[in-house]
Amino acid sequence: MIEFQAVRKEYPNGTVAVHELSLSVPEGTITVLVGPSGCGKTTLMRMVNRMIDPTSGRVLVDGADVRDRDPADLRRGIGYVIQQAGLFPHRTVLDNVATVPMLSGATRRAARARAAELLDRVGLPAELGRRYPVQLSGGQQQRVGVARALAADPPVLLMDEPFSAVDPVVREDLQNELLRLQDELDKTVLFVTHDIDEAITLGERVAVLRQGGHLAQYADPDHLLAEPADDFVTTFVGRDRGYRRLSFVDSAALPLRHADPVPLGEPVADAPDWRLAVDADRRPRGWLPPGTAVTDPLTEDRLVAGGSLHPEHGPLRGALDAALSAPSGLGVVVDADGGFRGVVTADDVLAVLRDARDRP
Numbered sequence: 001m002i003e004f005q006a007v008r009k010e011y012p013n014g015t016v017a018v019h020e021l022s023l024s025v026p027e028g029t030i031t032v033l034v035g036p037s038g039c040g041k042t043t044l045m046r047m048v049n050r051m052i053d054p055t056s057g058r059v060l061v062d063g064a065d066v067r068d069r070d071p072a073d074l075r076r077g078i079g080y081v082i083q084q085a086g087l088f089p090h091r092t093v094l095d096n097v098a099t100v101p102m103l104s105g106a107t108r109r110a111a112r113a114r115a116a117e118l119l120d121r122v123g124l125p126a127e128l129g130r131r132y133p134v135q136l137s138g139g140q141q142q143r144v145g146v147a148r149a150l151a152a153d154p155p156v157l158l159m160d161e162p163f164s165a166v167d168p169v170v171r172e173d174l175q176n177e178l179l180r181l182q183d184e185l186d187k188t189v190l191f192v193t194h195d196i197d198e199a200i201t202l203g204e205r206v207a208v209l210r211q212g213g214h215l216a217q218y219a220d221p222d223h224l225l226a227e228p229a230d231d232f233v234t235t236f237v238g239r240d241r242g243y244r245r246l247s248f249v250d251s252a253a254l255p256l257r258h259a260d261p262v263p264l265g266e267p268v269a270d271a272p273d274w275r276l277a278v279d280a281d282r283r284p285r286g287w288l289p290p291g292t293a294v295t296d297p298l299t300e301d302r303l304v305a306g307g308s309l310h311p312e313h314g315p316l317r318g319a320l321d322a323a324l325s326a327p328s329g330l331g332v333v334v335d336a337d338g339g340f341r342g343v344v345t346a347d348d349v350l351a352v353l354r355d356a357r358d359r360p
């Protein structure tokens, strides 16, 4: 656990970067610090590994004041990932990662074996290990940065805008990769970003900071979107927060409508409605338009491509998207194996939301 207790940072020029801020970062979670430029996010984060000491107040890691720890020793237990990855340009990718275990006394051979394992873990092919950082894309470099931060297997990971220099598609990949890794590793991650979407995607807890290093709100993402604490947070989380909130509401209360899918490979009689075609494993393959009779065995070329599929009990946002993107207006719900379960309409999704809102 990381705990900030009434920490304040005033730089020698009189700038107050962090103003008496208290915050607990629970163990094994991703906690995000988010806020506009200059609100003190980086200053706050760097107090954890003593790159910056607070003017007053205390920072505790696992109950101990970091000021009582030797900085080098403290940092061995804290991985640090920054924007642009900060890799050593004259070392190969493999050696960039192997440097960390070698500093902790591993032999070169053992350190390289560990580095190769980590590169694989962050989704990089082994042959990239022989290249130099400039020979990698921005997204690949960030993955190396993450691998290097994990090399000493630290319980705490500090990530300062690690994904902000890459394009949105790569960024989404990296975010998903981090969530997948965190599922396996259970680190205590403190993540800094100025992007509220990134904060909401990654954070189990999100701390919104405003200018002068004030904590505007500290909550889980659903709470932040549903009940922003003040006008600043409302503006910062943005206009479409109602829609984005759907990502955090699960669809357990969504009733499934029955539908009789038509199997591929069999003739189909004419019918007035759209019908979903499924394969032998009941996996949805597409929609047969109303009024189509098929006398030969039904083949995929007769079908209109389907919309997105909604995994049963996934977030409501996926159910709404499935309904809106299907040519029939019926969102297809599938089980864990991708088999057809039933359909939902956009009205069904809205009814669930209305019920949730009206419940006392």
Ligand SMILES: Nc1ncnc2c1ncn2[C@@H]1O[C@H](COP(=O)(O)OP(=O)(O)OP(=O)(O)O)[C@@H](O)[C@H]1O
Pocket (backbone or CB within 6 Å): 011, 012, 013, 015, 016, 017, 035, 036, 037, 038, 039, 040, 041, 042, 043, 044, 194
């Ligand atoms: N060494 C320093 N000396 C004086 N002022 C500083 C110093 N470092 C940062 N500041 C100021 O402290 C405030 C907080 O800076 P900080 O870098 O923590 O903000 P941030 O939220 O991380 O911003 P960004 O998103 O732009 O990186 C800013 O006003 C900044 O100009």
